[in-house]
Amino acid sequence: MLEMIQNDFIFQYGFMQRAFIVGILIAVITPCIGVIVVLKRLSMTGDALSHSSLAGVATGLVAGVNPILGAIVFSIAAAFGIERIRKTFPKYSEVAIAIIMSTGIGLAGILSGFVKNSAAFGSFLFGSIVAISDFELYIVIGLSVLVTLTVVLLYKELFYMTFDEEAARLAGMPTAIVNFIFTLLTAITISISARTVGTLVISSLMVIPVASALQVAKSFRQTVLYSVTFAVTSTVLGLFISYYAGFKPGGTIVLIGIIILVSVLAYKNIVKKALIQRTVKVNL
Amino acid sequence: MKKVIEAKHLSFGYDNKLILENINFSIDKGDYLGIIGSNGSGKSTLIKLLLATLKPSGGEIKILGERIDKFRRWDKIGYVSQKANSFNTSFPATVEEVVAANLYSRVGLFRRPGKEHRKQVDNALELVGMREYKSRLIGELSGGQQQRVFIARVLVSQPEIMFLDEPTVGIDAKSEEAVYCMLARLNKELGITIVLISHDTSAITVHANKIACMGNKGLIIHDPKEKMTEEFITELYGYGVNLHAHRHDCRNCIRKEVV
Amino acid sequence: MKSNLVKTACLVLVIGLVFAVGCSKQTSEDVKANHDGKLSVHTSFYTMADFAAKIGGDKIKITNLVPSGTEPHDWEPAPKDIASLEKADVFIYNGAGMEGWVEKILGSINNEKTTVLEASKGLKLLENADKDEGLQYDPHVWLNPALAKKQLEAIKNTFVSVDSANKSYYEKNYNEYILKFDELDKEYNQTVASFSKKDLVVAHEAFGYLCNAYGLKQVAIEGLGAESEPTPARMAEISKFAKENEVKVIFFEELISPKIAETIASEVGAATDVLNPLEGLSDEQVKAGKEYLSVMRDNLKALERALK
Numbered sequence A: 001m002l003e004m005i006q007n008d009f010i011f012q013y014g015f016m017q018r019a020f021i022v023g024i025l026i027a028v029i030t031p032c033i034g035v036i037v038v039l040k041r042l043s044m045t046g047d048a049l050s051h052s053s054l055a056g057v058a059t060g061l062v063a064g065v066n067p068i069l070g071a072i073v074f075s076i077a078a079a080f081g082i083e084r085i086r087k088t089f090p091k092y093s094e095v096a097i098a099i100i101m102s103t104g105i106g107l108a109g110i111l112s113g114f115v116k117n118s119a120a121f122g123s124f125l126f127g128s129i130v131a132i133s134d135f136e137l138y139i140v141i142g143l144s145v146l147v148t149l150t151v152v153l154l155y156k157e158l159f160y161m162t163f164d165e166e167a168a169r170l171a172g173m174p175t176a177i178v179n180f181i182f183t184l185l186t187a188i189t190i191s192i193s194a195r196t197v198g199t200l201v202i203s204s205l206m207v208i209p210v211a212s213a214l215q216v217a218k219s220f221r222q223t224v225l226y227s228v229t230f231a232v233t234s235t236v237l238g239l240f241i242s243y244y245a246g247f248k249p250g251g252t253i254v255l256i257g258i259i260i261l262v263s264v265l266a267y268k269n270i271v272k273k274a275l276i277q278r279t280v281k282v283n284l
Numbered sequence B: 001m002k003k004v005i006e007a008k009h010l011s012f013g014y015d016n017k018l019i020l021e022n023i024n025f026s027i028d029k030g031d032y033l034g035i036i037g038s039n040g041s042g043k044s045t046l047i048k049l050l051l052a053t054l055k056p057s058g059g060e061i062k063i064l065g066e067r068i069d070k071f072r073r074w075d076k077i078g079y080v081s082q083k084a085n086s087f088n089t090s091f092p093a094t095v096e097e098v099v100a101a102n103l104y105s106r107v108g109l110f111r112r113p114g115k116e117h118r119k120q121v122d123n124a125l126e127l128v129g130m131r132e133y134k135s136r137l138i139g140e141l142s143g144g145q146q147q148r149v150f151i152a153r154v155l156v157s158q159p160e161i162m163f164l165d166e167p168t169v170g171i172d173a174k175s176e177e178a179v180y181c182m183l184a185r186l187n188k189e190l191g192i193t194i195v196l197i198s199h200d201t202s203a204i205t206v207h208a209n210k211i212a213c214m215g216n217k218g219l220i221i222h223d224p225k226e227k228m229t230e231e232f233i234t235e236l237y238g239y240g241v242n243l244h245a246h247r248h249d250c251r252n253c254i255r256k257e258v259v
Numbered sequence C: 001m002k003s004n005l006v007k008t009a010c011l012v013l014v015i016g017l018v019f020a021v022g023c024s025k026q027t028s029e030d031v032k033a034n035h036d037g038k039l040s041v042h043t044s045f046y047t048m049a050d051f052a053a054k055i056g057g058d059k060i061k062i063t064n065l066v067p068s069g070t071e072p073h074d075w076e077p078a079p080k081d082i083a084s085l086e087k088a089d090v091f092i093y094n095g096a097g098m099e100g101w102v103e104k105i106l107g108s109i110n111n112e113k114t115t116v117l118e119a120s121k122g123l124k125l126l127e128n129a130d131k132d133e134g135l136q137y138d139p140h141v142w143l144n145p146a147l148a149k150k151q152l153e154a155i156k157n158t159f160v161s162v163d164s165a166n167k168s169y170y171e172k173n174y175n176e177y178i179l180k181f182d183e184l185d186k187e188y189n190q191t192v193a194s195f196s197k198k199d200l201v202v203a204h205e206a207f208g209y210l211c212n213a214y215g216l217k218q219v220a221i222e223g224l225g226a227e228s229e230p231t232p233a234r235m236a237e238i239s240k241f242a243k244e245n246e247v248k249v250i251f252f253e254e255l256i257s258p259k260i261a262e263t264i265a266s267e268v269g270a271a272t273d274v275l276n277p278l279e280g281l282s283d284e285q286v287k288a289g290k291e292y293l294s295v296m297r298d299n300l301k302a303l304e305r306a307l308k
């Protein structure tokens, strides 16, 4: 095994180095956004926005505008659409997601029929963590700095607004602005990362590590830290395993995330059982 | 006396159903106003209007001298909502995190709470007797304990006006008494204006210096403080109550002013 | 706020309607064209349409199902496509697993009226080495001019049997084109003889028949069925292969994303170039007069640049 790893050193390839850099960066920023999105009961945001950005790609191609720009614009519009609808159905956030997601899929379906060269379409949809260009690398680095700074600087605002938006406003927080910034950032992050590492990776990194973290975290702070830890672990492990075992990287990363979630659940169960048993013994 | 809240010709209805019609009142600095009225009489609705959660369909509201749509100093306002535990109970936040969040105006944008802020959080939790629970997840507390945390959350920001919508629901008798004492002290010692909705008429008669009765889409403030009669409460709530107080003539004023 | 929502909803609705009208117009045009006395020929993807046109000339009216510029491997027919197929006199598809959707449609149309031709039938097919892709054979036969000639022949025979009145017309066209195909074959043989290298790295495993015909060897990033995400192990393997064999050019196709090819090219310091498997041409290419023979010559030039 060791010999195999030495002979076939994973980091000798530039594309693997870039995969690790971009993968880790995305694994840090996505769950940060994901924690808030999940706690607002908008877990499917990743899917909804990436489908809407598909419609943006198609529009860009049909209208002769840069498709990436189209993707970002549509994703932003969709994100604000979700926010608006969410306010109309306060207790049914998932309604907002469903509406925007179907609009996105529908529009993308119709518009893609008007795209003359579907190759161009395909190449804007396709994202793979092992095929990252220098340009994408720089974009992801820039994006990561932006998201990390925002989450650190607006940490308590984001926390309070997620917990209780009304109370946050009454505490004097500029909720409208913070909400605007967060929504914008979510939309940009998803539309760019979906094109870079693929929709599957991005929408699962938003939710699965957060779900695992929620099982063990004892505070909001810990939820964020655990989510990032789990996401980075599944990305790094996923890349290693997919390289040495010959699996597709996207799926491997997602499955490692699921394995972590299942282990966390099992661990929690065992601890609980042990606790009950101990209590029973003491009482006897 | 400085008026901290003023409402003129205030009307409000959900969709087309009118709940409040042409209400006029003002609250002075340092007042302790108790609001009573039967279920559905619009007490919570009124408070939501004063917090700008709802927009009036007519009339105007001034808070701390400013029109409510221009008002920005919301940190001077504290609010404990009715059924505060209607929040997402599986939200992963500790008691300390929840209370500290309300220190926002003291900490400032982009900054993290420091040592003295943490002390203020401890003090606020101490006041409601929840200090030893500060590292617990908020969702893992009992309903009454949660309610106390939400009161501490309002206290920590040292507001000028506090709105409390049935804050002691689900709190045991001893702690309830403690909450009322604490509110009275905040009112007397720190001069915080308090607006308290409660069905606990006896507590209100003891503590409040003004009492507002709501019903028939209207509101009447009894000022100076008058004591309520059993008939009055019966009239207001529609059933009999035992009350140790003497006669006051409210029945007429409700009808007179509302119609 | 609410009125904004309403406005947006209206806008979306209007856009939708405009598209719907646009679409339905297109369909009615298709239908009209079926009634002018010409043989109505439906084809599955570009090369089949091109071959049919070469034989049928102005005696037929072609409707190509997979739109220009669309990768045919994972295309799915819309209800309107199936409906229009009902009115076809002849339906030509390549077969051998190229068009996975064909079986589904064939079951649902009236076969009595429509003559169906599987153009690869009877040709000696290459087995798919990588069975787990679900394809038993490599379908890309047309990339070998000798086999393409056989497909032309099958198409000619079908037209003759359905429309015997124009028999001599079809036969004249066929005889002209097989000469051109022979010429192409000759050019390939001559040029390939001068190559110093035999290995080409391609995006998907489409060039098996071409390679077999001229003694070349393809190393494909993806299997027979075009695009999906490659494994990093596969990418490493190809990078290693490319480095060891001093591959100068990594080929990609216009119909699938060049990202993977570019990544490997930058990994090994190679260039990228287009090698067209003729699964579809864009409208611009068709307008520029590109067809099977000229694209195959472009491919030959690209091979020459890479392997000489």
Ligand SMILES: Nc1ncnc2c1ncn2[C@@H]1O[C@H](COP(=O)(O)OP(=O)(O)OP(=O)(O)O)[C@@H](O)[C@H]1O
Pocket (backbone or CB within 6 Å): B014, B015, B019, B037, B038, B039, B040, B041, B042, B043, B044, B045, B046, B082
């Ligand atoms: N979101 C709403 N939509 C429509 N009507 C509402 C809504 N909320 C309250 N109402 C109606 O408005 C009226 C006043 O409600 P409100 O909550 O203000 O009563 P309340 O005085 O606080 O009662 P309680 O003592 O039960 O808390 C009620 O008749 C109620 O049915």
Ligand SMILES: [Mg+2]
Pocket (backbone or CB within 6 Å): B043, B044, B045, B082, B165
């Ligand atoms: Mg109420």
Ligand SMILES: [Zn+2]
Pocket (backbone or CB within 6 Å): C073, C140, C204, C205, C206, C224, C225, C226, C277, C279
């Ligand atoms: Zn192919």
